Amino acid sequence: MESYARGETEPPLLTETIGASFERTVAEHGDREALVEVASGRRWTYAELDAEVDALARGLIAAGVAQGDRVGIWAPNCAEWTITQFATAKAGAVLVTINPAYRTHELAYVLNQSGVSLLISATALRSKTGSKTSDYRAMVSEVLDRTPVRRVVFLATDDWTALVDGGEGEDGLATRMAGLAATDPINIQYTSGTTGFPKGATLSHRNILNNGYFTTETINFTYEDRLAIPVPFYHCFGMVMGNLGCITHGATMVIPAPGFDPEITLQAIQDERCTGVYGVPTMFIAMQNAPGFAEADLSSLRTGIMAGSPCPVEVMKRCINDMSMAEVSIAYGMTETSPVSTQTRADDDLERRTATIGRVHPHVEIKIVDPGSGATLERGEAGELCTRGYSVMLGYWDDPEKTAEAIDADGWMHTGDLAVMRPDGYAVVVGRIKDMVIRGGENIYPREVEEFLYTHPDVEDVQVVGVPDEKYGEELCAWIRLREGADPLGVEEVRAFAAGRLAHYKVPRYVLVVDEFPMTVTGKVRKVEMRERSVDLLKL
Numbered sequence: 001m002e003s004y005a006r007g008e009t010e011p012p013l014l015t016e017t018i019g020a021s022f023e024r025t026v027a028e029h030g031d032r033e034a035l036v037e038v039a040s041g042r043r044w045t046y047a048e049l050d051a052e053v054d055a056l057a058r059g060l061i062a063a064g065v066a067q068g069d070r071v072g073i074w075a076p077n078c079a080e081w082t083i084t085q086f087a088t089a090k091a092g093a094v095l096v097t098i099n100p101a102y103r104t105h106e107l108a109y110v111l112n113q114s115g116v117s118l119l120i121s122a123t124a125l126r127s128k129t130g131s132k133t134s135d136y137r138a139m140v141s142e143v144l145d146r147t148p149v150r151r152v153v154f155l156a157t158d159d160w161t162a163l164v165d166g167g168e169g170e171d172g173l174a175t176r177m178a179g180l181a182a183t184d185p186i187n188i189q190y191t192s193g194t195t196g197f198p199k200g201a202t203l204s205h206r207n208i209l210n211n212g213y214f215t216t217e218t219i220n221f222t223y224e225d226r227l228a229i230p231v232p233f234y235h236c237f238g239m240v241m242g243n244l245g246c247i248t249h250g251a252t253m254v255i256p257a258p259g260f261d262p263e264i265t266l267q268a269i270q271d272e273r274c275t276g277v278y279g280v281p282t283m284f285i286a287m288q289n290a291p292g293f294a295e296a297d298l299s300s301l302r303t304g305i306m307a308g309s310p311c312p313v314e315v316m317k318r319c320i321n322d323m324s325m326a327e328v329s330i331a332y333g334m335t336e337t338s339p340v341s342t343q344t345r346a347d348d349d350l351e352r353r354t355a356t357i358g359r360v361h362p363h364v365e366i367k368i369v370d371p372g373s374g375a376t377l378e379r380g381e382a383g384e385l386c387t388r389g390y391s392v393m394l395g396y397w398d399d400p401e402k403t404a405e406a407i408d409a410d411g412w413m414h415t416g417d418l419a420v421m422r423p424d425g426y427a428v429v430v431g432r433i434k435d436m437v438i439r440g441g442e443n444i445y446p447r448e449v450e451e452f453l454y455t456h457p458d459v460e461d462v463q464v465v466g467v468p469d470e471k472y473g474e475e476l477c478a479w480i481r482l483r484e485g486a487d488p489l490g491v492e493e494v495r496a497f498a499a500g501r502l503a504h505y506k507v508p509r510y511v512l513v514v515d516e517f518p519m520t521v522t523g524k525v526r527k528v529e530m531r532e533r534s535v536d537l538l539k540l
Contacts, residue, residue, distance in 0.1 A: 003368035003377045003421035005360040013363055013390055014213055014248070017180045017205045019090035022247050026050040029223050029250035036254045037079040038268045046250070049083070056087035058167025061176060063118060063151060067092035070114050070188065072149075073234070074098040074107065074136065075122035076258035080155050081233045082243055084120055089205065090173060092180045096188045096200075097234040100125055100259075104139050106198070111147040114188050114200055114397055120153045120160075125258070182206040188397050189236065191335045200397035201335045208236070211338040211391050212244025214362045216251070218343050219276065219303045219329050223250030226300075228269050228277040230260045231523075236339035237307060241331070242278060260523075262286040266296040273300040277325075280308030280523035281315055285461060288318050289484075303327040303346065307339075308524050310429065310447055312454045312461075313354045320350070332357035332429065336406060337413055338391040341366060342427055356426040357419075364389035367412070368421050371433055374408075382430055382445075385419040386412040418445070435527055437466030437474045442505050444476065446527075449506050453478060456497055458486035463517055464508060465531045468540055477534045478508040479517060489513055510538055 014021060030047035037043075044052065065071060071093045073084050088095040096114045098107065100122070111119065125134045140152055153159040167173075182205045190198040216225075229242040246253045256268035260283055269277055279287070284306060287293060301324040306316075311330055319325045327346040330353050333339035344358035352358070360366045367376050368383040377383045392413045395403035407413050418431045430436075430445040437444040446464035453462045461481040469475040480489060491511045498507045518529040534540075 001379045001423065003379050003381065003383070005366055005421065005425045007360040007362040007364045007389075009363060011217070011362075013206070013210050015182055015206075016209070017089065017177070017182050017184075018086065018186060018209050018244070019177050019180065021209055022053070022086055022089070023050070025247050025250050032223060032250055033226075033252045034247075035079060035082060036252065036272055038254065038256050038264070038272070039258065040079070042079055044079075049086075052083050052164075053086040053090060054170070054173060055164050055167055056083055057090040057176075058170070058173050059163045059165070060087060060091045060093060060118070060167075061172050062166045062168050063163060065091060065093050065118055067176065067179065068094060068185070069118070070094045070096050070116045072096040072098055072111060072114070072116035072119040073121075074100065074102070074119065075155055076100045076125055077229070077233050077238065077255050078122075078155065078258060079255065080120075080160065082253065082255075085233070085239055085243060086247075089186055090177055092176055092184065092186075094185050094188055094202075097190075097239065099190065099234055100134075100232070104142050107139060108143040108146055109197055110190055110200075111143070111149055113197070115148050117148060118151045118153065119149050120155065123154050123157065180205070182209070185394055187239075189234070189335050199399060199402055202394045202397045203338055204394055207338040207391055207393065208240045209244055209248065210363070211236075211340055212240045212242075213248040215241045215305070215331060215340045215343065216245030216249055218345060218361070219305065219327060220346055221245060221249040221251055221276075225249065225251040225275045225303075226254055226272055227251055228254045228256055228265060228272070228274040230256050230265045230283060231278050231280070232259075236333075236335055237278060240338060241305060241307075241340065260286075262290040263292050266290060266292055266298070269301060270297045275300055275302045277301065277304040279304070279306060281306060281311050282309075282461065282519070282523050284311075284315050284319060288315065288322065289460070293322075298323050301325050303329065305329050305331050307331040307333070310451075311354055312451065313350070314454070316350060316354045328353070330354075330356070330358055332427070333391075334415060336393045337387055337415075338393065341387040341391065344426075352426055356422070356428050359425045359427070361391070364391055366421075366427065368419055368427075379421045379423050382418055382420050384433060385415045385417045385427065385429070387415065388412045432527075435465075437476060439466075439469075439474050439476070439505050440472040444506055446476075449476060449478070449502070449508065452498070452502055453480070453494070453508075456489075456494075458482050458489055461517070463525050463527065463530060465527050465534060467510065467531060467534045467538065469509075475510065476506070476508040477510040477512065477538065479512050479514050479530060479534075481515065481517070482513060510534070512537060
């Protein structure tokens with residue numbers, strides 16, 4: 001049987017724009033709570049939020065933002081971020097979402113590459129520990145004269161008030177909205193390439209509105225759900241699966257904090273009676289190990305989504321047993337596919353929720369191909385995961401060459417992930433094509449070794465990378481974070497633990513005990529950086 005699967009076709013795809021979808025929800029659920037910003041205590045019903053969104057959309061039009069113009073937003077999670085997301089969608093502007101961790105070099109690149117004409121920015125951002133503050137004003141002023149930006153609007157200042165108050169009558173906005181199509185580009189998200197500059201994945205109303213809708217439809221969302229969103233808005237996880245997932249169902253968006261904090265997130269779930277929470281596995285690990293975890297009342301939780309990297313079995317068990325998340329789901333995707341292509345279902349068993357990335361999403365196709373020949377493989381064989389359907393991006397902004405490398409002539413997006421499709425149609429990611437380690441001719445998938453080492457009682461988290469070796473070509477190096485109070489762990493202890501349970505060539509030759517892993521802001525582990533640092537630390 002071929003490694004090919006096609007998703008359900010019911011319910012049908014949404015054919016409207018984001019603005020039209022938002023207004024339909026406002027008409028149905030105007031009095032229901034739409035947005036809660038925990039840090040400030042501010043709350044909006046759908047009707048109140050719509051009024052703020054319209055005021056900003058009219059302000060943008062009055063400021064000279066034309067349909068298709070790029071508006072940048074560079075800020076951590078806050079209510080104004082969400083308001084800007086929907087206002088730009090109504091005004092037909094393309095929202096360029098900028099990673100809050102970027103600094104002047106990356107900021108200048110993104111503003112120039114996408115041609116941002118108006119930038120909405122935070123003034124400053126405090127680090128999680130509160131020890132450092134990033135001065136956004138200073139960074140913006142440093143790069144401004146080298147970019148196409150005509151106007152900068154700083155949040156929580158008179159700039160913002162002036163922009164919102166500068167709008168004119170409703171006719172201009174209605175006319176603008178009437179001229180928009182669901183297939184128009186509406187969002188550019190920069191994906192961190194492992195080499196060179198990031199690429200701007202260009203997404204349409206149709207791409208992200210539908211993906212937000214079907215991702216939350218798959219976890220049985222209704223207008224009664226309240227979703228804690230501690231994942232960043234600048235990324236698809238927050239703004240698509242979170243915000244658009246909520247507005248397509250009339251559900252409530254809850255912003256626990258500007259950035260992820262495990263204690264604050266647990267408190268927000270308890271106080272706001274959230275029914276769902278999103279996160280990458282490292283976030284769930286942090287919440288489950290937080291000092292206040294045992295006392296937190298999480299009984300309101302029902303569901304949530306874990307994505308970004310594979311979920312260790314023990315973490316999933318605690319989500320279900322200790323966090324009341326009986327219907328928690330695993331989602332897999334990439335920015336270029338809006339993002340989700342596969343997802344586990346609410347009634348899937350523990351094995352499917354931890355060993356797989358789920359099955360194909362509605363209205364999407366997936367297949368596993370031989371990376372060399374492109375031929376579709378039989379189920380059970382490892383190859384490159386490809387996906388096709390409404391969710392595939394329009395392309396990389398102003399980069400037809402890179403677009404053609406990623407999307408083939410038949411419309412298939414090549415993910416770069418190595419995967420296996422099981423007989424039941426569920427897929428398992430076994431690594432990145434670039435992450436696979438070849439030791440003495442043996443193919444090793446780091447995921448398998450990580451899952452095994454995770455069962456060690458002293459290991460809190462583990463990542464495995466390949467490092468160069470003269471004899472075998474590559475050897476394994478395990479980066480291990482230990483549980484609090486654990487005994488020291490070295491190569492000999494790991495070897496003893498693996499003896500007789502793991503093939504000898506899969507036992508890591510090197511072990512590095514660390515306090516943290518190099519991460520992207522979205523919580524993905526940067527294995528490229530890990531490899532480089534391993535080579536330095538081990539003097540290879």
